[in-house]
Amino acid sequence: MDYDLIVVGAGPAGSATAAKVAAEGFRVLVLEEHPVIGRPLQCSGFVSPRTLDIAGVGQEVVLNSVKGAVVHCGQASLALGGERVHGLVLDRTRLDQLVAAAAEKRGVAFGHGCKVVGLERVDGHVEVRVERRRGGDMLARTRLVVGADGWNSVVARWMGVARAGPTIRAVGIEAEVRGRAMEKAHVFVGNRMAPGWFGWAVPLGDGRIRLGVGADPEAARVHPRALLEMLLEAYPEHFASLKVLSYSGGFIPLYAGRRNGCLDSVADRVMLVGDAARQVKSTSGGGIYTGLVAAECAAATAVRALGEGDLSASALASYERAWRSRLGQELERGRDVRQVFLSLSDDQLQWVLRLFGYGPLQRIISRYGDIDYPSAMFARLAVATPPLRALIALSRTPPLHWMGILGRGISKLAGGGGNGVRPG
Numbered sequence: 001m002d003y004d005l006i007v008v009g010a011g012p013a014g015s016a017t018a019a020k021v022a023a024e025g026f027r028v029l030v031l032e033e034h035p036v037i038g039r040p041l042q043c044s045g046f047v048s049p050r051t052l053d054i055a056g057v058g059q060e061v062v063l064n065s066v067k068g069a070v071v072h073c074g075q076a077s078l079a080l081g082g083e084r085v086h087g088l089v090l091d092r093t094r095l096d097q098l099v100a101a102a103a104e105k106r107g108v109a110f111g112h113g114c115k116v117v118g119l120e121r122v123d124g125h126v127e128v129r130v131e132r133r134r135g136g137d138m139l140a141r142t143r144l145v146v147g148a149d150g151w152n153s154v155v156a157r158w159m160g161v162a163r164a165g166p167t168i169r170a171v172g173i174e175a176e177v178r179g180r181a182m183e184k185a186h187v188f189v190g191n192r193m194a195p196g197w198f199g200w201a202v203p204l205g206d207g208r209i210r211l212g213v214g215a216d217p218e219a220a221r222v223h224p225r226a227l228l229e230m231l232l233e234a235y236p237e238h239f240a241s242l243k244v245l246s247y248s249g250g251f252i253p254l255y256a257g258r259r260n261g262c263l264d265s266v267a268d269r270v271m272l273v274g275d276a277a278r279q280v281k282s283t284s285g286g287g288i289y290t291g292l293v294a295a296e297c298a299a300a301t302a303v304r305a306l307g308e309g310d311l312s313a314s315a316l317a318s319y320e321r322a323w324r325s326r327l328g329q330e331l332e333r334g335r336d337v338r339q340v341f342l343s344l345s346d347d348q349l350q351w352v353l354r355l356f357g358y359g360p361l362q363r364i365i366s367r368y369g370d371i372d373y374p375s376a377m378f379a380r381l382a383v384a385t386p387p388l389r390a391l392i393a394l395s396r397t398p399p400l401h402w403m404g405i406l407g408r409g410i411s412k413l414a415g416g417g418g419n420g421v422r423p424g
């Protein structure tokens with residue numbers, strides 16, 4: 001079984017890469033460990049409207065359009081949004097299946113229930129060892145491998161990049177519930193409720209809500225399920241008398257930065273894309289859009305390299321340059337913004353929420369808020385608010401304890417013990 005490209009993983013990033021390479025006439029195989037694409041579901045499916053275009057799908061995957069969000073910290077809250085649609089809630093399983101179906105139409109072969117368990121470079125090829133649910137084990141040969149196999153990527157481990165360099169993982173637990181009708185998305189921040197990250201409630205539009213908590217597994221002292229219970233108890237006005245329909249969860253490999261002087265997503269005859277390459281926004285944990293952008297870059301490099309017959313790491317490095325040029329700055333800034341928020345106590349977070357509730361700042365957020373490219377909004381907010389500007393500047397300057405000092409400064413501004421007061 002010889003292929004030009006084997007893609008490991010039939011998530012959106014893998015199938016989209018495969019489709020574009022097969023469209024140029026190359027023999028492409030996608031290996032997916034699960035028998036059904038898109039199952040099990042491990043995602044809220046909250047994306048920007050532009051994600052539909054890049055995924056090549058239409059309204060048939062959209063469950064709901066969301067115009068605004070309310071951010072909560074304790075009893076402080078901030079409503080954002082206006083009339084623009086900021087986010088869509090997708091049927092994530094359907095999205096994966098449609099992207100895969102489009103790839104199949106372009107000639108991609110799919111191996112369902114095929115778990116990749118080993119890779120080896122042999123005689124100018126890569127041999128891929130596969131455990132099949134049916135039909136026994138299999139060995140396939142390919143000129144190039146794309147690892148699109150998610151947060152626990154076997155391909156990244158084989159390349160030796162999985163444990164190298166900075167790593168930030170959030171663990172997310174989610175419940176689909178039937179409850180009180182909700183129009184906006186809700187975000188819950190606070191160190192007790194969601195240590196190291198945040199909670200969310202996304203309305204599906206038919207009385208169902210996807211409700212979740214993401215936390216830093218090292219900072220959370222309790223099981224994520226307990227955090228979800230805590231969230232339900234803390235906001236009875238939103239979550240009283242709801243019925244849990246199902247639970248899901250998973251790890252989210254947040255973008256953490258790059259290794260000094262090293263390529264993080266390519267090696268000889270191999271590239272990583274999507275969660276496998278940690279191309280995930282640290283602010284929101286969203287990885288669908290970024291994975292699809294990277295898939296375009298990976299496919300362009302694969303087509304050129306396969307055509308020219310040079311599959312060395314240096315030939316594939318154009319992929320890493322391309323995705324970094326389209327996503328790198330946003331991912332880096334998102335990581336910085338996350339660091340800033342992590343350094344704040346709950347009192348300080350409440351104060352920031354109240355600060356952002358101040359009319360002109362709220363207008364900046366509603367106008368420039370963009371879940372894929374939030375840095376433009378943060379830059380404008382920073383210009384408008386000197387304390388925030390200082391926080392962001394210091395977050396880039398080690399040592400990070402400067403942020404703590406500034407955070408204490410903010411507490412003082414906020415009224416000594418941290419009882420937030422409305423600015424201005």
Ligand SMILES: Cc1cc2nc3c(=O)[nH]c(=O)nc-3n(C[C@H](O)[C@H](O)[C@H](O)COP(=O)(O)OP(=O)(O)OC[C@H]3O[C@@H](n4cnc5c(N)ncnc54)[C@H](O)[C@@H]3O)c2cc1C
Pocket residue numbers: 008009010011012013014031032033034038042043044045046047114115116117148149150151152153154172173174212248249250251252273274275276280285286287288289291
């Ligand atoms: C609880 C939760 C909520 C989330 N909510 C959102 C959200 O609202 N919006 C958003 O944009 N992102 C969200 N994400 C992140 C998003 O799900 C990922 O960033 C996205 O799925 C990444 O796509 P991918 O194609 O890179 O990988 P994946 O979708 O993870 O696909 C990887 C595929 O590889 C397969 N695979 C793994 N190992 C092997 C192997 N050895 N052999 C063969 N196949 C293998 C897996 O079965 C899987 O199908 C959320 C994540 C979690 C955990």
